[in-house]
Amino acid sequence: MDFLVDCRSLKKSYGRRPVLHDFSLQLERGRIIGLLGPNGSGKTTFIKILAGILSKNSGEIKISGRQIGIESKKIVSYLPERTYFSPSMKVKDTIKFFEDFYKDFKRERAEQMLSGLDISLNSKIKELSKGTREKVQLVLVMSREAELYLLDEPMGGVDPAARDYILKTILTNYNENASVIISTHLISDVEKVLDDVVFIKEGNVVLHQSVDEIRRENGMSVDALFREVFAC
């Protein structure tokens, strides 16, 4: 089977502290996957390895058959936890920035979404609220025709109404051959849009199942199951 993400026995430590132990995960195309786990479980580390900004210690990892590197970055669109644009940039400069960097970037799509959000292309990043900055960054990331979208806490700083808008933005923009990985703590907000969930605990995958199966087998939501599995 041709997996979009094929990751086997991945290991990663920071100094002597292991973060991912023998981490294996295969993800298909055309799915929206929730990456769920408590703080410090290794979610962000895994996403950063996929994005190519951290290197693994050992193990195998491929995206669409490609090793992590320049070739994988062409097909991966990554939304980091924190926005990274310079405060003095205008929104239209950030569009130019993405256009220069990524061949698959669709300017019209970005402009259309920004106007739907009433964000002016002439606003400076430093004049925008934290939530609005996050929206700009998400719009840019979702305006690429990528095969894999990595969204690390995409709704951390925004209000519940804007969360719905963000989820709709995600639903409207990925295509059938692409997958979206969303790491989040706000499970009940994202649950309806997910195909599958992956629970990570202390650097290992403890569950990888479809949301339908979880609800059918346990008679409870993913949010409720998460609280049970990760009860302190």
Add this chain to the structure above:
Amino acid sequence: MKWKFDENTPIYLQIVEQIKTQIATGQLKAGDKLPAVRELAVEAGVNPNTMQKALSQLEREGLLYSVRTSGRFVAGLEEQSEKLQNELASQYMESFLDSMNSLGYTAQEAVSVLQAHVNKK
């Protein structure tokens, strides 16, 4: 369309139920065309695969049919909405009896208190 989802059952089943209710109550009529899967999914705020799964099930049950290239429609059987109404009504009655049963009423007792309740109104 208004969508509302609970926490505990698979979402595609809830979509199936809600579309059935719309057909039973005549909000969706024979021959009505449904919006595209992606559009419906975005409207309901659910995953497109989930919406697809629900619509396929409704097709298998004969409530919807698709015409290649032109879309998906509500099937035109006359007796269909009546059949659905009966189906939904028996589900509601079952769930009423279950709830009453958990309070300690037998089916007979449940019927007579329901009758008394209706008379009082």
